[in-house]
Ligand SMILES: CC(C)(COP(=O)(O)OP(=O)(O)OC[C@H]1O[C@@H](n2cnc3c(N)ncnc32)[C@H](O)[C@@H]1OP(=O)(O)O)[C@@H](O)C(=O)NCCC(=O)NCCS
């Protein structure tokens with residue numbers, strides 16, 4: 554079966570599920586999709602073309618660059634050492650997710666953390682450290698298990714990045 558074509562860039566206003574809440578002061582850019590039972594809080598940034606599936610809260614201090622895929626029930630955090638009696642606001646710990654990252658279902662990102670462009674975070678992973686660009690990480694704590702093509706397929710395994718990103722799935726050189 555041929556690899557599916559790239560989705561054209563959309564400049565349409567963001568599409569929000571009826572049950573999604575976007576607070577005043579949140580940024581949700583063009584072409585973004587925010588699914589059922591999601592919250593995008595004041596101070597959060599959702600870049601163009603991002604797709605947030607469902608049951609995810611994007612808090613202040615979280616920035617998603619362009620075309621980030623957020624699987625269902627992904628958990629973002631913004632305080633590394635929370636205490637009910639000692640509020641840290643507005644000194645949030647920052648989560649920065651670079652362009653075209655995939656966050657698998659139920660993944661948890663423990664801020665402060667940066668996810669490099671085109672990285673893939675496996676379902677259920679607990680990310681406690683920065684993730685290099687194109688890395689595929691999985692587990693708790695998340696560890697590098699491979700390397701992802703821009704198309705999202707894993708094109709190399711192991712902890713060392715490959716010299717070239719040859720991909721059989723999309724036939725990218
Ligand atoms: C992380 C992921 C991309 C890896 O896919 P892959 O490159 O095809 O890797 P494989 O399935 O060959 O697995 C490689 C190894 O990692 C393990 N592994 C794969 N995904 C894992 C995960 N999420 N957590 C822990 N271990 C995982 C496998 O068990 C396997 O281990 P083994 O070699 O000891 O058997 C994929 O498993 C995943 O989690 N995708 C996210 C799916 C998702 O959440 N979609 C949401 C929207 S539909």
Ligand SMILES: [Zn+2]
Pocket residue numbers: 702703704705706720721722723724725
């Ligand atoms: Zn590919």
